[in-house]
Amino acid sequence: MNIGPYSLRNNVFVAPMAGVTDRPFRQLCKQLGAGYAVSEMAASDPRLWQSEKTSRRINHDGEMEPKAVQIAGADPAMLADCAKYNVERGAQIIDINMGCPVKKVCNSWCGSALLQDEELVARILDAVVGAVDVPVTLKFRTGWDRANKNALKIAALAEQSGIAMLTLHGRTRADGYSGDAEYDTIAAVKAAVKIPVVANGDITSPEKAREVLRLTSADAVMVGRAAQGRPWIFREIDHFLRTGDYLPAPLVTEVEQLMDEHLQAHYAFYGDYLGVRTARKHIGWYVRDLPGGEDFRRGMNRIEDCAEQLNAVRNFFAGQAAYGERLQYGFTEEPLAA
Numbered sequence: 001m002n003i004g005p006y007s008l009r010n011n012v013f014v015a016p017m018a019g020v021t022d023r024p025f026r027q028l029c030k031q032l033g034a035g036y037a038v039s040e041m042a043a044s045d046p047r048l049w050q051s052e053k054t055s056r057r058i059n060h061d062g063e064m065e066p067k068a069v070q071i072a073g074a075d076p077a078m079l080a081d082c083a084k085y086n087v088e089r090g091a092q093i094i095d096i097n098m099g100c101p102v103k104k105v106c107n108s109w110c111g112s113a114l115l116q117d118e119e120l121v122a123r124i125l126d127a128v129v130g131a132v133d134v135p136v137t138l139k140f141r142t143g144w145d146r147a148n149k150n151a152l153k154i155a156a157l158a159e160q161s162g163i164a165m166l167t168l169h170g171r172t173r174a175d176g177y178s179g180d181a182e183y184d185t186i187a188a189v190k191a192a193v194k195i196p197v198v199a200n201g202d203i204t205s206p207e208k209a210r211e212v213l214r215l216t217s218a219d220a221v222m223v224g225r226a227a228q229g230r231p232w233i234f235r236e237i238d239h240f241l242r243t244g245d246y247l248p249a250p251l252v253t254e255v256e257q258l259m260d261e262h263l264q265a266h267y268a269f270y271g272d273y274l275g276v277r278t279a280r281k282h283i284g285w286y287v288r289d290l291p292g293g294e295d296f297r298r299g300m301n302r303i304e305d306c307a308e309q310l311n312a313v314r315n316f317f318a319g320q321a322a323y324g325e326r327l328q329y330g331f332t333e334e335p336l337a338a
Contacts, residue, residue, distance in 0.1 A: 001035065001196065001220055003093055004135030004164050006066040010035035010238045012209065013167075015200060015224030016070045016095070016139070023059055024265040025282070028258065029227060030064045033235030035220070037068070038139075041097045041111075044073025044082035056269070058086055068093035070139070072100065072111060076123045080131035087132045096128055098140040098154070099169050112141045112173035118153055125161035135164035139200075142185045145174035155189045155197075163195065167222055170201040177225075186216040198222050205233075206240030213241070229285025231258075249326040256317040259286060263313060267306045276306045283313060289329045290320060 001011045014021060014029045014037035021029075026037040040057045048054045060067040069091040073079045083094045098121065100111030114121055129136045138158050143149030155166055168189055170181030181201030190197040199218035203209050204226040212221055227233050236247045250258075262282070267275035280301050287293035296316050303309045320327065 003036070003066065003137065003196070006092065006135070008035040008066075010241075011220035012234050012237045012241070013037065013198060013220055013222040014227060014234070015222045016040055016097075017224055017228075018100075019278075019281075020228060022056065022266075022269065023061070023063060024262060024269050025231070027063055027265070028262050029231045029234055032232045032258075033238045034223075034231075035234075035238070036066070038093075038095050039069045041070045041072040041100065042082070042086070044071050044075065044078045046078070046081065046085075058089065058091070059269075060090055066092040068095055068137075070095040070097050071128075072097040074114060074120070074124075076120075076127035079124055080127040083128045083132045083136070087134055091134065093135050093137060093164075094128060094132060095137045095139055095167075096124065098138060099167075112144065115141065115150060115154060115173065116144050116148070118150065118157065121154060122157045122161065125158055125163060129162040136162070137165040137167065138163050139167040139169070141169050141171055141173055142182055143172045145172050148172075149185065151185050151189050152192055155193050159193045159195055165196045165198065166193065167198040167200055170199070183212060183215040186212075186218060190217050190219075196220070200224065203237075206237045206246065209237045210241060229282065229288055249329070251326055252317060252320045252324075255286075255320075255327060256314065259283075259313055259317060260310070263306075263310050267310075272306050276304055276309050279309065283309075286313075287316065291323055291328060292316070292319070 001008045012035050014026060014034045016038040018040050021040050029037055042054050042057045058069050067090055069086045071079055071082045071094060086094060097111055098114045140154055142151040149172060151168060158166055168186050170183055170186050186199045196219040198220045199212050199216045200222040203212055203221050203223050209221045223233060232250050239247050263279055266279050270278055283300055284297045287296050300312055303312060
């Protein structure tokens with residue numbers, strides 16, 4: 001699997017997710033087997049480039065290559081300038097967001113709202129591709145709503161403009177994240193273009209990843225929400241696709257260490273005040289479906305000190321060893337007697 005000159009180690013990717021795929025989390029996913037990761041979307045408005053939020057989103061210091069930045073906006077010239085700005089600061093791949101379904105984004109005519117104006121889409125693609133000498137990719141949806149699905153037209157415009165790879169979430173903007181992903185549309189796009197196509201949507205397990213690749217003939221799969229709290233899903237999928245065998249659930253001791261490393265990197269990235277607060281959602285995802293996880297999550301959300309939060313997480317995962325040497329999801333019985 002290649003994007004321009006970059007050869008990727010596998011075809012299992014991390015989806016860009018606002019408020020989730022920051023640098024510490026991307027690094028962890030890559031460490032645990034993801035072949036590629038894209039940053040959270042960065043605003044194209046130059047007035048925001050120096051803001052703390054945008055600066056953090058485009059920070060790839062020390063990250064495993066290739067370093068990909070996703071940009072969002074509606075003005076072709078502004079997006080082109082944003083692409084150049086990020087390339088000058090180390091971005092090796094630029095991804096254009098035409099897939100975000102969030103109302104706040106769409107109300108600004110960004111994200112998947114752009115799919116309503118094919119002429120504007122073409123101008124944006126031409127402007128960004130022409131502005132930089134690195135690969136430009138596109139993430140989009142199947143259309144604005146089910147009565148207005150134009151993924152094939154958007155894919156053709158993208159290929160004509162020189163886009164290096166397409167990632168298609170198999171839902172319309174109106175679908176949000178409800179219903180089932182349209183793998184038939186992804187298959188139709190793959191059959192219609194010669195550039196790589198990545199299938200995104202509802203990929204929650206190794207079996208599902210294999211099935212989606214079979215149904216769509218896509219070159220890769222992109223995993224989003226299923227990776228929240230379970231970043232080892234990437235090595236599980238990669239191993240299954242290569243061998244047909246399942247990896248066991250991770251060892252409790254390994255997850256203890258991973259959580260420790262993730263949280264410390266998270267605190268260093270955000271600072272103590274913001275770090276302890278933004279870490280809560282990640283911790284909540286990690287403990288979801290584990291014995292005692294919900295009670296722990298409620299108590300942990302009241303902690304406002306990084307060291308105390310880290311110690312609480314260490315103690316929680318040390319306690320999971322009572323249920324077995326590996327994580328026991330959905331396990332509700334009492335711990336084993338000593």
